[in-house]
Amino acid sequence: MTREVQVSLQVNGEAVSRRVEARQHLIDFLRLELGLTGSHAGCEHGVCGACTVRVDGRIVRGCLVLAASLDGTKVETIEGVSDSEQIRDLQDAFIARNACQCGYCTPGMLLAAAALLEANPRPTRAEIREYLAGNYCRCTGYHAIVDAVEATAAARARGSRQD
Amino acid sequence: MNEIIDPSSVDRPNSYIGKSVPRPNAAKLVEGRGQYVDDIQLPRLLHVAFVRSPHAHATIGSIDASAALRLPGVRRLFTGRELAQHCEPWVAVLAHLKGMKSAPQLPLPLERATWVGEAVAAVVADSRAVAEDAAAKVAIAYEPLAAAVDMEIALDPATIVIHPTLGDNLCFQRLNEAGKVEEAIAAAHRVVEATFLSGRHTGATLEPRSILADYNRASGKLTVYHSTQAPHMMQGVFAKHLRLAEGDVRVICSDVGGSYGIKVHVYPDEVAVAAIAKIMGRPIKFIADRLESFVSDIHARDHRIKARMAVDAKGHITAIDVDDLTGIGPYSVYPRTSAVEGNQVVNLVGGPYHFANFRAKTTVVFQNKTPTCQYRAVGHPIATAVTEGLVDLAAEALGLDPVEFRRRNLMKDGTYPRTSPAGMKFEGLSHEQSLDTLIRMMDYPALRAEQSRLRAQGIHRGLGFASFIELTNPSPFMYGVGGARISAQDGCSVRIDPDGSVMAATGVTEQGQGTEAIIRQIVAEAVGVPIETVRVLTGDTLTTPYGGGTWACRGAGIGGEAALQAGLAVKQAALTVAAAMLQAQPDALDLSDGQIVDKHSRQPRMPLAELARIVYFRGDTLPPDLPRELLQTRHFITKQYPFAFTNGVQASWLEVDTETGMIRLIKHWCVEDCGRIINPLLVDEQVRGGIVQGLGGALYEHCLYSPTGQLLNASMADYLVPMAAEMPDIEVGHVETPTKESLLGAKGAGEAGTAGAPAAVMNAINDALKPFGAKVFAQPFTPERILAALGKAQVR
Numbered sequence: 027m028t029r030e031v032q033v034s035l036q037v038n039g040e041a042v043s044r045r046v047e048a049r050q051h052l053i054d055f056l057r058l059e060l061g062l063t064g065s066h067a068g069c070e071h072g073v074c075g076a077c078t079v080r081v082d083g084r085i086v087r088g089c090l091v092l093a094a095s096l097d098g099t100k101v102e103t104i105e106g107v108s109d110s111e112q113i114r115d116l117q118d119a120f121i122a123r124n125a126c127q128c129g130y131c132t133p134g135m136l137l138a139a140a141a142l143l144e145a146n147p148r149p150t151r152a153e154i155r156e157y158l159a160g161n162y163c164r165c166t167g168y169h170a171i172v173d174a175v176e177a178t179a180a181a182r183a184r185g186s187r188q189d
Numbered sequence: 190m191n192e193i194i195d196p197s198s199v200d201r202p203n204s205y206i207g208k209s210v211p212r213p214n215a216a217k218l219v220e221g222r223g224q225y226v227d228d229i230q231l232p233r234l235l236h237v238a239f240v241r242s243p244h245a246h247a248t249i250g251s252i253d254a255s256a257a258l259r260l261p262g263v264r265r266l267f268t269g270r271e272l273a274q275h276c277e278p279w280v281a282v283l284a285h286l287k288g289m290k291s292a293p294q295l296p297l298p299l300e301r302a303t304w305v306g307e308a309v310a311a312v313v314a315d316s317r318a319v320a321e322d323a324a325a326k327v328a329i330a331y332e333p334l335a336a337a338v339d340m341e342i343a344l345d346p347a348t349i350v351i352h353p354t355l356g357d358n359l360c361f362q363r364l365n366e367a368g369k370v371e372e373a374i375a376a377a378h379r380v381v382e383a384t385f386l387s388g389r390h391t392g393a394t395l396e397p398r399s400i401l402a403d404y405n406r407a408s409g410k411l412t413v414y415h416s417t418q419a420p421h422m423m424q425g426v427f428a429k430h431l432r433l434a435e436g437d438v439r440v441i442c443s444d445v446g447g448s449y450g451i452k453v454h455v456y457p458d459e460v461a462v463a464a465i466a467k468i469m470g471r472p473i474k475f476i477a478d479r480l481e482s483f484v485s486d487i488h489a490r491d492h493r494i495k496a497r498m499a500v501d502a503k504g505h506i507t508a509i510d511v512d513d514l515t516g517i518g519p520y521s522v523y524p525r526t527s528a529v530e531g532n533q534v535v536n537l538v539g540g541p542y543h544f545a546n547f548r549a550k551t552t553v554v555f556q557n558k559t560p561t562c563q564y565r566a567v568g569h570p571i572a573t574a575v576t577e578g579l580v581d582l583a584a585e586a587l588g589l590d591p592v593e594f595r596r597r598n599l600m601k602d603g604t605y606p607r608t609s610p611a612g613m614k615f616e617g618l619s620h621e622q623s624l625d626t627l628i629r630m631m632d633y634p635a636l637r638a639e640q641s642r643l644r645a646q647g648i649h650r651g652l653g654f655a656s657f658i659e660l661t662n663p664s665p666f667m668y669g670v671g672g673a674r675i676s677a678q679d680g681c682s683v684r685i686d687p688d689g690s691v692m693a694a695t696g697v698t699e700q701g702q703g704t705e706a707i708i709r710q711i712v713a714e715a716v717g718v719p720i721e722t723v724r725v726l727t728g729d730t731l732t733t734p735y736g737g738g739t740w741a742c743r744g745a746g747i748g749g750e751a752a753l754q755a756g757l758a759v760k761q762a763a764l765t766v767a768a769a770m771l772q773a774q775p776d777a778l779d780l781s782d783g784q785i786v787d788k789h790s791r792q793p794r795m796p797l798a799e800l801a802r803i804v805y806f807r808g809d810t811l812p813p814d815l816p817r818e819l820l821q822t823r824h825f826i827t828k829q830y831p832f833a834f835t836n837g838v839q840a841s842w843l844e845v846d847t848e849t850g851m852i853r854l855i856k857h858w859c860v861e862d863c864g865r866i867i868n869p870l871l872v873d874e875q876v877r878g879g880i881v882q883g884l885g886g887a888l889y890e891h892c893l894y895s896p897t898g899q900l901l902n903a904s905m906a907d908y909l910v911p912m913a914a915e916m917p918d919i920e921v922g923h924v925e926t927p928t929k930e931s932l933l934g935a936k937g938a939g940e941a942g943t944a945g946a947p948a949a950v951m952n953a954i955n956d957a958l959k960p961f962g963a964k965v966f967a968q969p970f971t972p973e974r975i976l977a978a979l980g981k982a983q984v985r
Contacts, residue, residue: 047318054318063228064221066446068395069479069905076395104221117219121211124874128701129218130395130446136219151918159914162905164395164447165701167881167942168913170874 038106053088075161078134104133127165209870226399238320242302245898250330269297283671291521296461303519306484340516368546373508377499389491396446402466419738442728483903489564508546518560533568547610569944651957655948661742661937662833680734689798696736697748715756717780742937754823837861850972865934879942887947
């Protein structure tokens with residue numbers, strides 16, 4: 027009934043080869059096939075952002091991308107990004123500011139915020155709110171998240187001036 | 190005075206209570222290393238998908254699963270009849286809610302489906318994907334019946350009775366009355382009135398409902414990994430309804446991806462999963478998908494309230510009269526019941542104010558929609574919107590500033606303890622001080638000046654206020670007296686380990702509020718050890734003291750006090766051992782920063798780790814009759830007041846586009862008095878998160894039904910939740926009036942934001958619309974409704 031497709035890709039820097047069901051989404055592939063449970067399925071129709079991961083450096087919705095389409099790509103998840111300490115400052119800011127409560131949105135929120143800071147190193151609060159408007163958080167009311175992203179941007183700006 | 194409640198002692202070592210200490214469990218969450226139920230895989234795991242009713246009301250005929258069972262990987266199909274062999278039904282009523290009735294409910298219905306989305310059959314397969322494929326192939330012969338959808342006509346003789354054995358569609362009715370309302374209204378200087386609507390909405394937890402049940406036939410034990418707020422309650426429920434001994438059921442609750450009251454209820458489909466695990470003797474997982482969450486998670490707040498308020502010529506409230514109607518779906522939800530929300534409305538209306546004559550009636554009816562039950566701030570947002578809406582109408586009728594009208598009518602600080610006309614007992618509140626603080630924070634005169642300046646440019650901004658009370662720290666009067674096996678007591682065990690570190694196990698649970706963080710702060714301070722050396726265990730019925738869990742804002746006030754007392758007790762136990770070792774009197778010693786110290790000179794005498802080493806490994810060197818009990822458990826339950834009420838006030842500053850009806854939230858303020866604050870960082874974020882949840886219901890969230898009972902917007906794309914771009918920055922201030930019922934003095938803080946936000950927004954919109962003579966009282970305040978109030982659009 028379901029066709030399978032062979033894919034070879036890099037996930038968090040490791041080579042992965044699997045036969046996947048043609049219908050399997052990236053989020054299910056990561057969670058079920060690779061045991062990478064840091065990314066979460068929230069709505070499975072591309073609205074909530076809980077499944078946000080990187081493909082070839084750009085953030086995507088893991089529930090809207092088919093694993094079968096990822097042959098030859100590089101996928102990064104919260105586990106890989108954490109291990110490489112790329113966003114350690116942002117994660118520390120989330121902890122210090124209590125910008126995560128239940129934590130279910132947090133990996134996706136962090137990857138979205140990191141993408142924002144890459145594209146716009148000194149965003150205004152309104153720009154932060156606008157950029158993160160695709161990531162649903164039911165716990166915090168967003169204010170603390172905006173604070174944490176703003177503080178990270180400010181700290182990075184201070185750091186680069188000192189360099 | 191005990192130094193723990195002496196604010197001047199905050200700079201001594203280990204004074205963590207009252208400080209913004211980060212959460213110990215946040216570190217794993219930001220790295221995606223949490224463990225939610227769906228992250229757990231067990232050997233021989235099977236997955237469930239439910240076949241859900243497409244009809245609001247229908248007879249269930251034959252169920253043909255032959256095509257489904259032919260799919261590779263499909264293991265079994267369960268119907269209501271099969272599961273009924275293994276389950277005891279429940280009826281969700283509480284004895285103290287007089288006259289309440291509901292119908293027996295089973296994991297899956299036997300004869301009739303009574304709402305769109307009710308689980309009717311369960312397919313078990315090797316993967317969720319295959320189970321869903323199979324569920325789509327199950328053919329159920331439904332015979333659609335007339336449905337009772339509109340709560341306004343639920344009691345009409347022409348409306349179908351959902352449960353014929355109950356005689357009618359009335360679940361519960363209560364009249365709460367004090368003084369002489371009719372006389373006060375007849376004698377009033379002015380009477381204002383309005384009909385308020387609160388839109389039915391739902392919790393939309395980002396982690397859907399999740400359960401993994403594993404029954405081991407050899408040991409006879411059921412282990413349930415559950416995304417829940419109340420593990421011990423669920424242990425009892427699974428035991429009773431699956432005919433197991435309570436001791437043979439273990440509920441483990443690791444990380445929970447949001448709850449807000451949604452995950453404190455017994456869901457028939459979750460009981461079905463546990464029953465299937467017991468029947469099949471294997472682990473069974475069910476993770477709701479988003480579409481089934483919308484139709485099967487509890488809904489809430491579906492109320493229509495006709496309300497009026499009488500005032501005298503001096504601007505004092507003389508009477509409040511409200512008539513509340515709420516539709517709760519076809520069954521009252523087990524075991525908290527679905528009558529409590531309406532009951533809260535008639536208890537809380539008018540709560541912040543001093544007046545004599547009160548009448549509040551609630552009528553709770555059955556209907557063929559998704560069941561409703563307790564959701565964050567149960568009844569409070571409704572009661573506050575009604576009260577504060579009437580207050581602003583009265584102020585306007587008298588030509589008074591809304592803040593001035595509140596000052597005249599709020600219960601005066603320093604007049605406690607007292608009882609409200611609705612019968613609520615208040616130990617100590619701070620309405621006046623809270624309002625004063627709020628007015629200072631927001632710079633009220635400047636905002637009014639800005640408002641009138643912009644008004645001249647055709648920009649319509651509004652300011653709205655909402656004073657509120659919030660019920661926290663519930664006693665058994667909430668559920669226990671009604672016969673529900675829901676613990677109002679909670680416990681904490683604190684243990685000193687051989688390395689001098691401390692383990693605390695508590696019956697209250699963590700769903701992101703920071704329960705583990707505050708228990709850690711309290712225990713570290715009580716014992717006298719560095720906070721880094723304290724580990725906290727929650728969410729396991731086998732290893733934590735029996736307790737109620739976290740709901741109704743009880744984690745800090747009840748669980749926190751148990752932790753404080755257990756920590757103090759274990760410190761005393763350690764000092765008893767230390768005194769023997771050091772040949773000193775226990776009361777001449779103290780524990781500070783992990784050291785036994787001389788109480789007066791503060792000189793270190795011995796590390797706690799050395800004491801613990803001797804106790805555990807060289808007990809032979811201690812006097813034989815010396816108690817060495819380095820594990821102490823204490824429990825706490827409130828006894829003097831049924832609830833510890835908190836209070837606060839919110840304000841909303843917003844702009845209404847009178848051409849499009851769109852609302853832009855500019856700023857929101859809240860001053861809240863939750864008693865002793867254990868961690869300001871966590872309390873502020875509880876308030877902010879709660880406010881945004883209230884703003885969602887006020888502006889966007891609405892479960893829209895067709896006349897035939899179809900839920901029309903059951904997806905995250907169609908059901909609007911607050912996202913970052915629409916939400917304002919929120920300023921939070923505090924007043925602290927500790928409860929004297931406990932040494933800790935903490936009350937709850939998690940629901941205050943939600944309680945007051947919709948009322949503040951409603952009043953701000955109506956303030957903005959004042960020049961147009963337009964008003965809105967129906968939530969959510971959609972652009973369509975704003976334009977209709979302005980005479981620019983018809984409401985569909």
